[in-house]
Amino acid sequence: xxxxxVDAMGGDAGLKITVPGAVAFLKQQSNVHLIMVGDETLLxxxxxxxxxxxxxxxxxxxxxxxxxxxxxxxxxxxKKDSSLRVAINQVKExxxxxxxxxxxxxxxxxxxxxxxxxxxxxxxPAIAKFIPSANNHMTLMLDLGANVDCTPEQLAQxxxxxxxxxxxxxxxxxxxxxxxxxxxxxxxxxxxxxxxxFKLLKQTQLNFIGNVEGTNIFTGTVDVIVxxxxxxxxxxxxxxxVAKFMGGAIKDEFSANLFTKAAALVAMPALKGFKGKxxxxxxxxxxxxxxxxxxxxxxxxxxxxxFAYALEEAYHEAHADSLAKIEQGVATQLAxxxxxxxxxxxxxxxxxx
Numbered sequence: 001x002x003x004x005x006v007d008a009m010g011g012d013a014g015l016k017i018t019v020p021g022a023v024a025f026l027k028q029q030s031n032v033h034l035i036m037v038g039d040e041t042l043l044x045x046x047x048x049x050x051x052x053x054x055x056x057x058x059x060x061x062x063x064x065x066x067x068x069x070x071x072x073x074x075x076x077x078x079k080k081d082s083s084l085r086v087a088i089n090q091v092k093e094x095x096x097x098x099x100x101x102x103x104x105x106x107x108x109x110x111x112x113x114x115x116x117x118x119x120x121x122x123x124x125p126a127i128a129k130f131i132p133s134a135n136n137h138m139t140l141m142l143d144l145g146a147n148v149d150c151t152p153e154q155l156a157q158x159x160x161x162x163x164x165x166x167x168x169x170x171x172x173x174x175x176x177x178x179x180x181x182x183x184x185x186x187x188x189x190x191x192x193x194x195x196x197x198f199k200l201l202k203q204t205q206l207n208f209i210g211n212v213e214g215t216n217i218f219t220g221t222v223d224v225i226v227x228x229x230x231x232x233x234x235x236x237x238x239x240x241x242v243a244k245f246m247g248g249a250i251k252d253e254f255s256a257n258l259f260t261k262a263a264a265l266v267a268m269p270a271l272k273g274f275k276g277k278x279x280x281x282x283x284x285x286x287x288x289x290x291x292x293x294x295x296x297x298x299x300x301x302x303x304x305x306x307f308a309y310a311l312e313e314a315y316h317e318a319h320a321d322s323l324a325k326i327e328q329g330v331a332t333q334l335a336x337x338x339x340x341x342x343x344x345x346x347x348x349x350x351x352x353x
Contacts, residue, residue, distance in 0.1 A: 001031050002097055002318045004311060005090035008038035008046075009065045009083040010103025011300045011307075018102065019046040021307030025315075026053055028308070032315055035060050035090050038083045062086040068300055072106035076114055084108055088115045091293040097318035098294035100285075100310055108297055109146055109288060116293035119161070119327050121334040124150075125290035126158045127229070127297070128165065129236070130283060130313075137220035140166050140176075142289060145233035152196035155180075155226055156204065156337065157330075161289050162224040163206050164329035168322040176223035179212030181231060187211065193228075203340040204333055243280060281306035285313030294323055 008018045015038070022034055033056050036043055040061040047057065064082040066075045079085060084103045090096040092115050101108050109125065118125055128142035142162050147154065159178050166176040180198055182190040187198050187210065194211075201208045212222050214235065227235065254264035280299075284306040288295040294317045298310035317323075 001033055002029075002315055003033045003035060003090075003095065004314050004318065005035045005037060005060075005087040005096035005099040006311070007083045007087040007099070007101035007103050008036045008043055009062070010101045010108075011298065011302070012068065012102075014038075014065075015042060015046040017302065017304050017307050019043075019050050019052065020304035022057075022311065023047075023050045023052045024304060025308040025311040026056055028312070029315055032056070033058070034311075035087070035096055037062050037087045037090070038065075039063075060086060060090070066104050066107045068104050070104055070107060072104070072110040075104065075107035076110045079107075085111050085115070088112050088293070088295065091295070092116055098296060098314040100296045100298060100314045102298035102300050102302065102307060102310070105145075105297060105300075108295070112288055112291055112293070112295045116291045116295070118290050119292055119330055121330055122157050122161060122290040123154055124157075125288050126161070127232075127286050128162060128289040129286045131217060131239070132283065133218040134220040139217060139220070139222060139225060141217065141225045141227070141232060141235070143227065143229040143232050144236045144286060145229045146288075147229040149230070150193065150228040152193055152200050155193070155197040155228065156200040157290070157334075159201055159206060159208070159224065159226045160204065160330055160333045160337075161326060162226060164326040164333070165287070165289060165317075165322055166223050167329065168320050168325040169316060171320075173223075175207040177209045177221070178206045178224045178226065179209050179216060179222040181225050181227040181235075182211035182213065185211045185213065197226075200337065200341075203337055203344065205336050206333065240280065282309055285310035287313070287317065289326075292323070292327070294318055 035058045037060045040059055043059050062081050062083045064079045066079050066082045066084045084101050087099045091099045124147050126143035127146045129144055130138040130140050133139045140162050142158050163176045163178050182194055216222050254260050284299050284302050286297045296310055296314040298307050
């Protein structure tokens with residue numbers, strides 16, 4: 001039985017979204033139990049109205065809520081009994097295998113990092129997300145906004161934890177193909193940080209395929225794409241904007257006149273399939289990767305269906321026992337990288353001498 005801790009009060013709409021989302025998720029997964037964290041009285045009322053299966057839900061009372069615009073450090077200092085923090089505490093105490101929240105991203109990251117700490121050898125956690133690409137392939141991309149400025153060493157660490165997560169979730173696949181997001185595929189291109197990261201990744205045991213460009217995100221030719229949080233967040237927001245633009249443009253074209261409206265009726269099955277395939281709610285749930293615990297961030301403005309998918313993401317990570325596999329893989333990869341760096345430095349010194 002997998003147990004997930006849920007920040008029931010987080011997000012733009014709180015209980016109005018998290019409770020029906022949780023109920024929908026429980027209908028899809030039979031071997032899961034939820035610890036719903038929040039105001040006990042309000043939670044009981046909402047769960048009763050939603051006809052929730054209470055034999056699979058435990059209510060954990062909390063007295064505070066982190067507001068969506070609250071400063072992360074203030075939330076960390078002053079909201080020790082918030083639903084967000086108490087949910088993460090369930091993971092720290094071993095009562096849940098993962099925590100899910102639609103709350104304040106900065107506060108969630110700061111709290112998760114403070115409570116759970118990072119995996120040994122990983123300096124900073126990153127925000128990772130699976131993105132749909134060609135041939136029903138899923139591409140994992142990180143960092144999507146947690147770290148605006150990164151050193152080459154940190155980017156290499158992101159590549160390692162991303163590769164290990166992918167391997168944990170898809171153990172039957174070949175070693176994940178890791179690409180470094182750049183303005184070109186040549187190793188002479190990019191910023192100095194990217195060039196140095198390229199050199200580091202060549203010294204790892206990762207299946208590093210070199211630099212990749214933005215167009216490769218959707219081709220299905222790479223499994224893990226690494227970038228700093230500044231670039232990654234811009235890419236993510238651009239993709240969201242393009243998806244909305246395309247949806248609106250297609251709707252406008254098919255509603256232009258009687259002929260196009262008639263054509264829309266004929267094309268309706270294909271249009272519904274297209275809409276479902278690229279429905280952003282299906283891919284809701286970003287992973288805070290690099291922590292000693294599984295934490296999934298749901299979009300704050302999502303609906304119940306989107307929140308259910310965030311719970312699904314946390315469930316799959318917990319079910320795959322991804323954290324234990326990631327920690328073991330990270331230790332091995334970092335040890336190899338350190339050995340290779342020492343060997344390279346020694347070779348350079350010998351050549352100079």
